[in-house]
Amino acid sequence: MPHPSLHDGKPHLHARSAGAVRRRSLPVLGAALQVALWSGFALPASGHDAPSGWSYPYACCSMNDCRPVATKAISERPEGFVINVTGEVVPYRDARVRPSPDGEFHWCSVAGGESGRTICLFVPPRAY
Secondary structure, three states: OOOOOEEOOEEOOOHHHHHHHHHHHHHHHHHHHHHHHHHHHHOOOOOOEOOOOOEOOOOOOOOOOEEEOOHHHEEEEOOEEEEOOOOEEEOOOOOOEEEOOOOOOEEEEHHHOOOOOEEEEEEOOOOO
16 A cells, blocks of 8 residues: 555655745745845835926935926915915925925925825025
């Protein structure tokens, strides 16, 4: 009578030894997954580009938070810049206010939403 672990003359793994093989391969798979994730998250060191070609800083943009806005989308009051669609006031000396490399307004809001909180506001140079 053939051995119970043999079928058609070929050895088969017992359930116990198959589990041992799986357990030994998990750390290898885990390490490979970590490398893949790290490399995927490490690659976007900068944000996406504005239409005029300069790159939004990653601190302002998670690949979809920034976009150019019309001059009429931003107002000025004594207390700061006003995002007209939300009514949010960003004080002039706020760290979120940055000079615009192309002389246009660019607004970065949470998730790129029209009702999102301002992450960064790029403003053109002011005429004196």
